[in-house]
Amino acid sequence: MKVLNPRVGMLSNYEVLQHIIATKERYAAAHLASSAAAAMKAENLETVMREVKDYLSHTAAGTQSAADIDNFMTAMSSHALEKAELLQIINERPDSIAELDCIIEEMDARFDENTQAELLDIVKKWLPAKPKEPEQVNGD
Amino acid sequence: MFILSSFVDLVVIDPEDFSKRTVDALEDQINKKYANKVVYNVGLCICLFDILKVSEGMIDHGSGSAHVNVEFRLVVFRPFKGEIMTGRISSSSMHGINVRTDFFEDIFIPHTSLFDDSSFDVKENVWIWNNDGNEFYMDKNELIRFRIEEEAFEDQLPIPPHMQDDRVEAERKPPYRLIASAQQAGMGLVSWWTEDEEEDGEEGG
Numbered sequence: 499m500k501v502l503n504p505r506v507g508m509l510s511n512y513e514v515l516q517h518i519i520a521t522k523e524r525y526a527a528a529h530l531a532s533s534a535a536a537a538m539k540a541e542n543l544e545t546v547m548r549e550v551k552d553y554l555s556h557t558a559a560g561t562q563s564a565a566d567i568d569n570f571m572t573a574m575s576s577h578a579l580e581k582a583e584l585l586q587i588i589n590e591r592p593d594s595i596a597e598l599d600c601i602i603e604e605m606d607a608r609f610d611e612n613t614q615a616e617l618l619d620i621v622k623k624w625l626p627a628k629p630k631e632p633e634q635v636n637g638d
Numbered sequence: 639m640f641i642l643s644s645f646v647d648l649v650v651i652d653p654e655d656f657s658k659r660t661v662d663a664l665e666d667q668i669n670k671k672y673a674n675k676v677v678y679n680v681g682l683c684i685c686l687f688d689i690l691k692v693s694e695g696m697i698d699h700g701s702g703s704a705h706v707n708v709e710f711r712l713v714v715f716r717p718f719k720g721e722i723m724t725g726r727i728s729s730s731s732m733h734g735i736n737v738r739t740d741f742f743e744d745i746f747i748p749h750t751s752l753f754d755d756s757s758f759d760v761k762e763n764v765w766i767w768n769n770d771g772n773e774f775y776m777d778k779n780e781l782i783r784f785r786i787e788e789e790a791f792e793d794q795l796p797i798p799p800h801m802q803d804d805r806v807e808a809e810r811k812p813p814y815r816l817i818a819s820a821q822q823a824g825m826g827l828v829s830w831w832t833e834d835e836e837e838d839g840e841e842g843g
Contacts, residue, residue, distance in 0.1 A: 499645060499646075499647040499648075500645065500646045500647070501643065501644075501645055501677070501679075501680055502644040502645060502646055502709065503643065503644045504641075504643050504679065504680045504681075504714075505641055505642075505643065506641070506642040506643060506644050506711060507641065507642050508640070508641050508642075509640040509641060509642055509713060510640075511639060511640065513640075514640045514684070514713055517685075517687065517713065518684075518685070521685065528662070539666065539669065540666070540669060540670040540673060542670070542673045542674040542675070543669040543670065543673035543674070543685060545673075545674055546673050546674035546684055546685065546741055547673070547684070547685060549740040549741035550684055550715075550740070550741045552740045553739050553740035553741055557724065582718065582720075582721075586721060586722055589639060590722055590723075590724070590783075592824075593831075593832065594824070594831060594832075596823045596824035596831055597783075597824040597831060598824075599822070599823065599824055600722050600783070600785065600822055600823075600824040600825055601722055603720075631781070
């Protein structure tokens with residue numbers, strides 16, 4: 499076994515979630531077409547795919563679509579944000595300036611208050627809200 | 639959070655799988671070997687992303703299995719330094735907080751990387767953040783936002799036979815461990831910072 503390139507590129511949570519869903523659909527279709535024995539997959543594969551799918555479905559990736567991400571990237575293209583920052587915004591979908599500040603380095607130095615508010619607006623406009631958490635803690 | 643890594647490996651297809659399409663048989667074998675496993679200095683492998691190149695299969699004269707050289711890409715979990723992530727608190731100790739995501743257990747936030755005014759309640763085993771007189775409890779199973787600071791890969795050597803029975807497996811360090819921090823505004827429990835669309839700038843608590 500040889501590692502050719504440990505870092506070919508980065509994947510957004512949305513892309514990984516879609517890949518897992520597509521893979522599962524392929525397996526389900528193959529299961530219908532052939533025998534049950536042929537459709538059995540390794541336990542470690544089933545476990546990790548299920549766990550990653552559960553985790554990602556409850557993050558922002560669970561409500562996004564390819565069109566949302568394209569529109570968001572177009573809207574953001576006029577602002578000077580790093581690739582890693584854009585990726586994190588898509589993955590985490592910040593709701594407040596405080597959260598945006600965690601993701602964007604030196605935000606106060608690079609952007610003034612109006613631009614910061616504008617960035618947050620673009621996020622809220624183009625990226626759908628995260629899925630709601632199933633249980634409400636202390637209902638406030 | 640996830641990256642793409644390319645590998646080349648020798649994949650063995652047993653004769654009983656010859657009825658499958660070659661790509662399916664290769665995919666199954668690769669997933670069986672790599673899914674949910676940590677590759678040293680690469681990350682936690684999730685599943686096959688795609689196959690790039692497949693060589694001609696060489697038949698093994700003993701078992702009749704086909705040995706195929708395959709170049710492929712895997713989806714790998716490996717957050718970069720400074721990345722913001724969300725997870726759930728699995729346990730706390732006086733050293734810090736252990737966080738897990740559904741698929742990864744070994745994320746640790748040392749107590750020095752929590753907010754300055756945090757204190758540990760030994761009776762209830764929770765960390766508490768004292769902010770301007772308000773006490774915010776960091777309870778088990780709460781969603782917490784943190785920043786990745788360091789990663790640590792541990793090469794797992796096999797246990798020598800004379801130590802296998804008495805030594806507890808749990809003492810082994812995890813093959814891949816993440817050290818994180820949660821000490822900037824916006825981090826820590828997600829519920830502390832959620833702003834409802836109706837209310838303006840109120841810290842949920």
